[in-house]
Amino acid sequence: NDMPLEYPIRPSAKDWSELYPMYFKPEAKSRGVPEQDDLSVSDANKDDQKPGSQPESRKIEFADIGCGYGGLLVALAPLFPDTLMLGMEIRTKLVDYLQQRIEALRSIQHKLHQNDTGDAPDVEKRIKTEDLDSADQLKNSVDSTEQDDAESDPEYAKIQDNGETNFPVPGSYDNIAVIRMNAMKYLPNFFEKGQLTKMFFLFPDPHFKKRKHKARIISSTLLAEYAYIMKVGGILYTVTDVKDLHDWMRSHLDVFPLFERIPDSEFEGDLVVSAVCNSTEEGRKVARNNGDKYLACYRRIEDPYSS
Numbered sequence: 471n472d473m474p475l476e477y478p479i480r481p482s483a484k485d486w487s488e489l490y491p492m493y494f495k496p497e498a499k500s501r502g503v504p505e506q507d508d509l510s511v512s513d514a515n516k517d518d519q520k521p522g523s524q525p526e527s528r529k530i531e532f533a534d535i536g537c538g539y540g541g542l543l544v545a546l547a548p549l550f551p552d553t554l555m556l557g558m559e560i561r562t563k564l565v566d567y568l569q570q571r572i573e574a575l576r577s578i579q580h581k582l583h584q585n586d587t588g589d590a591p592d593v594e595k596r597i598k599t600e601d602l603d604s605a606d607q608l609k610n611s612v613d614s615t616e617q618d619d620a621e622s623d624p625e626y627a628k629i630q631d632n633g634e635t636n637f638p639v640p641g642s643y644d645n646i647a648v649i650r651m652n653a654m655k656y657l658p659n660f661f662e663k664g665q666l667t668k669m670f671f672l673f674p675d676p677h678f679k680k681r682k683h684k685a686r687i688i689s690s691t692l693l694a695e696y697a698y699i700m701k702v703g704g705i706l707y708t709v710t711d712v713k714d715l716h717d718w719m720r721s722h723l724d725v726f727p728l729f730e731r732i733p734d735s736e737f738e739g740d741l742v743v744s745a746v747c748n749s750t751e752e753g754r755k756v757a758r759n760n761g762d763k764y765l766a767c768y769r770r771i772e773d774p775y776s777s
């Protein structure tokens with residue numbers, strides 16, 4: 471019953487305007503269609519020479535792999551109000567949910583920005599409430615009528631529709647989005663070489679059984695892809711409550727030549743690591759159950775074998 475997954479032929483072929491309408495203007499040409507007649511797979515990364523694609527300055531920098539209900543993106547959005555972040559999630563239901571969640575947050579913030587009075591702050595508080603027991607409860611609290619209200623608001627519509635007044639409002643969640651995709655495939659079709667400054671792998675599926683280990687999201691093959699799309703100096707974050715998975719991720723990352731472990735002690739008081747451990751729905755569940763959390767963060771380093 472799931473829709474087939476769609477992938478751009480290369481990063482510059484992706485029209486991001488639907489996901490980040492305040493940051494990208496819609497493209498006239500259809501998506502996923504190459505500009506030239508060459509359709510070769512190796513074309514996926516020919517962005518260095520692309521003509522007429524999105525402006526250099528507007529690129530996604532953070533990717534949350536297997537973002538689930540999106541707690542990390544929602545936590546980081548106001549901390550990095552002008553950094554574009556993308557959640558990647560394979561399950562349709564979660565993607566739909568998170569899309570609604572982001573739209574509701576955007577609507578409310580835009581309304582607040584337009585007009586400080588009204589009842590919007592209550593709604594905002596309700597959505598941001600930290601002590602909600604389950605994401606379902608949270609979902610129920612995102613009242614879709616709030617969204618409709620905002621959209622029928624002429625001021626809000628003006629921001630949405632008019633190219634000239636199309637500007638992101640810092641803190642308005644315009645900088646976060648989610649797409650449905652299989653992150654184990656085609657990541658380089660979405661991101662150029664060296665594009666990402668942060669990648670997050672938060673509480674990934676443990677795949678306990680030995681014969682399922684190949685389904686784990688950290689592996690030597692996939693690390694090569696992650697290293698490719700990450701900028702030198704960028705940080706890859708992992709956290710899990712499963713010790714065996716933690717050991718597995720470390721054993722692969724520790725020996726991978728393009729990543730270098732960053733000692734946990736360097737992250738004391740770090741807001742990103744705090745969000746990594748505590749802001750996601752899974753992270754909160756683990757905390758409620760007094761479970762352990764194992765953190766391992768790595769810096770993308772210069773290729774030691776290239777001069």
Ligand code: SAM
Nearest residue numbers: 536537538559560652653654672673750751752
């Ligand atoms: N990171 C979230 C959190 O901390 O709350 C979700 C953790 S959940 C245990 C793992 C998530 O990864 C699930 O939502 C699952 O659908 C997603 N996932 C698993 N494999 C994936 C893949 N290949 N591509 C994208 N998402 C995937």
